[in-house]
Amino acid sequence: MTPAARLAAAASVLDSIAQGRQPAEVVLKAWGAANRYAGSKDRRAIADQVYKVLRARGRLVWAMDGREDGRALVIGSLSLIDGLSLEEIEALHTGDGYGPKPLSKQERARISLTGDEVPGWVVAGLPEFVVEDFKATYEDRWAEEAAGLMLPRAPIDLRVNIAKATVEEVEAELREAGLEPERTPWSATGLRLGAEPPPNVQALEAFKEGRIEIQDEGSQIVCALAGVEPGMTVIDYCAGGGGKTLGLGMRLEGEGRLVACDIVQKRLDNIRPRLIRAGVEAELQQLGPNGGGVEDLVDQADVVFVDAPCSGSGTWRRKPEDAWRLKVEDVDRLHTLQTQILARAAKLVKPGGRLIYVTCSMLRQENEASVDAFEEDHDGFMAVGVADALDGALVTDAGRAKLTELADHHRLRLSPATAGTDGFYAAVYERVA
Numbered sequence: 001m002t003p004a005a006r007l008a009a010a011a012s013v014l015d016s017i018a019q020g021r022q023p024a025e026v027v028l029k030a031w032g033a034a035n036r037y038a039g040s041k042d043r044r045a046i047a048d049q050v051y052k053v054l055r056a057r058g059r060l061v062w063a064m065d066g067r068e069d070g071r072a073l074v075i076g077s078l079s080l081i082d083g084l085s086l087e088e089i090e091a092l093h094t095g096d097g098y099g100p101k102p103l104s105k106q107e108r109a110r111i112s113l114t115g116d117e118v119p120g121w122v123v124a125g126l127p128e129f130v131v132e133d134f135k136a137t138y139e140d141r142w143a144e145e146a147a148g149l150m151l152p153r154a155p156i157d158l159r160v161n162i163a164k165a166t167v168e169e170v171e172a173e174l175r176e177a178g179l180e181p182e183r184t185p186w187s188a189t190g191l192r193l194g195a196e197p198p199p200n201v202q203a204l205e206a207f208k209e210g211r212i213e214i215q216d217e218g219s220q221i222v223c224a225l226a227g228v229e230p231g232m233t234v235i236d237y238c239a240g241g242g243g244k245t246l247g248l249g250m251r252l253e254g255e256g257r258l259v260a261c262d263i264v265q266k267r268l269d270n271i272r273p274r275l276i277r278a279g280v281e282a283e284l285q286q287l288g289p290n291g292g293g294v295e296d297l298v299d300q301a302d303v304v305f306v307d308a309p310c311s312g313s314g315t316w317r318r319k320p321e322d323a324w325r326l327k328v329e330d331v332d333r334l335h336t337l338q339t340q341i342l343a344r345a346a347k348l349v350k351p352g353g354r355l356i357y358v359t360c361s362m363l364r365q366e367n368e369a370s371v372d373a374f375e376e377d378h379d380g381f382m383a384v385g386v387a388d389a390l391d392g393a394l395v396t397d398a399g400r401a402k403l404t405e406l407a408d409h410h411r412l413r414l415s416p417a418t419a420g421t422d423g424f425y426a427a428v429y430e431r432v433a
């Protein structure tokens with residue numbers, strides 16, 4: 001494909017991403033499958049162009065005078081990000097072959113405009129309401145947090161299933177397989193692979209035989225706050241794909257009871273093969289819309305882990321397209337749902353047991369505001385300091401020091417800028433009455 005044809009393809013992929021709710025990665029794969037003439041280099045170049053635009057979308061929409069179509073965003077990126085001159089951009093827009101059609105008068109005019117004063121949220125590359133939330137939370141560090149969230153390509157973190165193998169054994173195995181794993185700094189069970197070239201983790205024997213799972217270091221750390229020990233009754237209240245279920249179950253060492261709940265049965269079904277691979281046993285329990293289905297577990301659990309439904313804004317470095325799909329009303333709705341779920345899940349904790357609230361959100365409304373609401377109504381739950389809650393087998397010494405420093409007593413915020421992880425929020429409680 002010519003460079004111009006790749007640009008036209010990127011613009012059409014961007015339009016498909018904007019029209020649906022599918023991850024960019026899925027849309028790109030579908031495009032590749034439908035356009036077999038595109039070689040691997042073409043697909044790579046198109047994907048690079050698409051992600052470049054998605055990470056800077058706010059700035060590009062603004063620069064192109066509010067236009068949100070793929071063509072305008074690609075033109076904007078050539079000018080603003082790649083620094084091409086008007087002539088160079090015109091040379092890529094001749095309309096020849098499969099390339100994009102010539103620039104309109106307005107498009108030419110937008111590219112030539114460079115002197116406009118850029119508002120802060122545009123520079124940050126995030127929706128305006130998110131930037132307001134970041135300013136309230138991070139104050140003078142908000143721009144650094146925003147940049148960390150939207151710019152870099154995130155590494156691929158693996159969690160070693162220490163019930164099956166040691167970190168050293170898996171590290172050696174991956175090196176044998178030609179990879180270059182590094183230890184994650186804070187999680188004692190983590191290995192990190194570079195994102196480029198993307199490693200095919202699912203094809204590794206270590207994956208097929210359950211010695212590793214793909215799991216961001218932040219996700220590993222929040223599991224370490226649960227303090228799971230063999231023999232406990234552990235409930236993963238919003239189990240979803242089962243990532244946390246496996247991380248929590250690994251610490252039971254085959255003794256105790258693990259219950260994975262969710263309101264979506266299909267999600268629970270998908271956990272089954274992962275459990276088998278990892279050698280972890282769990283009961284799968286679908287919840288009714290009001291939390292029905294776990295009446296027999298009231299006051300029974302040593303640990304209730306609530307990985308609440310959230311905006312997923314902590315993972316935008318991996319899925320920048322989601323930043324532009326989130327609306328302020330979604331966040332309000334999620335906050336209400338989070339407080340309802342937390343109150344229901346709290347009923348399952350036995351006296352002396354632990355409750356952990358987690359989101360992969362960076363937004364105050366889903367984090368501090370949701371746990372503030374819980375604390376207001378739940379005198380029977382005492383805050384447990386992050387430093388006291390951490391499971392020594394799951395964090396490194398450096399991790400313990402770092403997490404203690406990042407914590408606000410029982411509340412922990414992790415982010416790409418402060419910890420090099422996806423964005424996570426956690427709060428830890430013990431039932432005392």
Ligand SMILES: C[S@@+](CC[C@H](N)C(=O)[O-])C[C@H]1O[C@@H](n2cnc3c(N)ncnc32)[C@H](O)[C@@H]1O
Binds near residue numbers: 242
């Ligand atoms: C953040 S995801 C969980 C991710 C999962 N823990 C993991 O590590 O892969 C939140 C999950 O909460 C579930 N959920 C939504 N509403 C719920 C409710 N009312 N009660 C329990 N789970 C709910 C969703 O179906 C979704 O799977």
